[in-house]
Amino acid sequence: MASQLPRIFSRRFCQPLAPLLKPASPILRNLRTKPAGRRTYATGESGPTPRPGQSPFKVWPFIAITLAGSGAYILMVRSRADMAPTTDLLKAPKKDTPVFSPENVTVLFVLGGPGAGKGTQCANLVRDYGFTHLSAGDLLRAEQEREGSEFGEMIKEYIRDGKIVPMEVTVQLLENAMTAQVEKDKSGKGKFLIDGFPRKMDQAIKFEETVCPSKFVLFFDCTEEEMQKRLLERGKTSGRADDNAESIMKRFKTFVETSMPVVDYFEKQGRVVKVIATQTPEAVYKETRGKLEQRLGKEF
Numbered sequence: 690m691a692s693q694l695p696r697i698f699s700r701r702f703c704q705p706l707a708p709l710l711k712p713a714s715p716i717l718r719n720l721r722t723k724p725a726g727r728r729t730y731a732t733g734e735s736g737p738t739p740r741p742g743q744s745p746f747k748v749w750p751f752i753a754i755t756l757a758g759s760g761a762y763i764l765m766v767r768s769r770a771d772m773a774p775t776t777d778l779l780k781a782p783k784k785d786t787p788v789f790s791p792e793n794v795t796v797l798f799v800l801g802g803p804g805a806g807k808g809t810q811c812a813n814l815v816r817d818y819g820f821t822h823l824s825a826g827d828l829l830r831a832e833q834e835r836e837g838s839e840f841g842e843m844i845k846e847y848i849r850d851g852k853i854v855p856m857e858v859t860v861q862l863l864e865n866a867m868t869a870q871v872e873k874d875k876s877g878k879g880k881f882l883i884d885g886f887p888r889k890m891d892q893a894i895k896f897e898e899t900v901c902p903s904k905f906v907l908f909f910d911c912t913e914e915e916m917q918k919r920l921l922e923r924g925k926t927s928g929r930a931d932d933n934a935e936s937i938m939k940r941f942k943t944f945v946e947t948s949m950p951v952v953d954y955f956e957k958q959g960r961v962v963k964v965i966a967t968q969t970p971e972a973v974y975k976e977t978r979g980k981l982e983q984r985l986g987k988e989f
């Protein structure tokens with residue numbers, strides 16, 4: 690099956706992605722059973738004529754086959770008692786350690802509501818501190834546009850409705866992008882701003898367990914009123930399918946219900962650096978730098 694999935698899902702995410710495949714997938718199509726054809730004899734004859742009072746169907750062979758089949762099935766199930774249940778086939782194999790060690794790779798998650806100014810501030814940090822900026826939304830949009838992507842249509846719908854794309858897709862896209870960057874850097878090290886991620890608890894846990902533990906969350910705190918104003922303004926030129934009033938409302942709802950619990954989770958662990966994002970871009974950046982230097986030291 691791995692060979693039939695897109696290249697981005699080369700490794701351990703192949704199995705959990707199976708349920709995401711649309712029914713039209715050739716993989717699933719091949720598994721559909723053919724409709725039972727009407728059976729005829731090779732000669733075209735319809736078989737011996739039953740005598741009067743005799744049923745045209747012989748039931749005993751069917752009963753015998755059913756009993757034998759049931760018995761074989763019970764034996765098979767018993768012999769599998771100590772094996773993993775078949776549903777486990779859909780779960781990712783558990784990984785013992787993340788792909789990247791936090792000693793070599795620094796990850797800062799960047800969160801905030803839609804339009805809080807995450808991308809704007811990440812660009813400043815890239816310029817001044819040499820971070821690599823990976824926006825989960827950008828990676829998803831690129832995957833959506835990639836020719837032949839099995840997930841293009843699904844991603845499109847999720848983004849338009851402001852919903853969170855199933856984590857396997859996003860985590861794998863991030864891992865791929867990080868790997869490419871770390872391999873490019875001769876030192877084997879990396880400094881990443883992971884923007885707009887994790888937006889859901891399952892993503893946070895999966896990423897830290899399998900890709901890399903993050904140092905903390907840089908959280909841009911902004912009012913809905915201000916974010917809505919910014920997004921509607923951006924929507925005039927961005928060409929984004931979700932920068933319209935209807936999608937913006939859905940994105941706000943998802944943010945409050947699904948993404949804020951992630952911020953609260955990291956907050957409880959003392960792993961959130963909060964910046965007031967309603968100010969001018971310059972003032973937001975000044976506060977960001979100050980708080981990051983405090984947390985990471987001047988040389989971060």
Ligand SMILES: Nc1ncnc2c1ncn2[C@@H]1O[C@H](COP(=O)(O)OP(=O)(O)OP(=O)(O)O)[C@@H](O)[C@H]1O
Nearest residue numbers: 802803804805806807808809919923968969970973
């Ligand atoms: N502090 C600010 N004050 C006013 N406008 C801002 C500020 N920061 C960013 N903007 C503008 O608001 C819009 C959204 O900013 P940005 O794209 O950085 O937000 P974002 O949090 O990355 O959004 P999304 O989550 O939708 O990707 C942009 O048009 C940007 O120029």
Ligand SMILES: O=c1ccn([C@@H]2O[C@H](COP(=O)(O)O)[C@@H](O)[C@H]2O)c(=O)[nH]1
Nearest residue numbers: 825826847848851852853854859885886
């Ligand atoms: O982890 C993620 C991140 C994003 N999405 C989807 O993408 C859009 C746009 O994200 P931006 O950060 O605003 O560019 C978001 O509304 C989600 O639909 C996601 O599913 N998972």
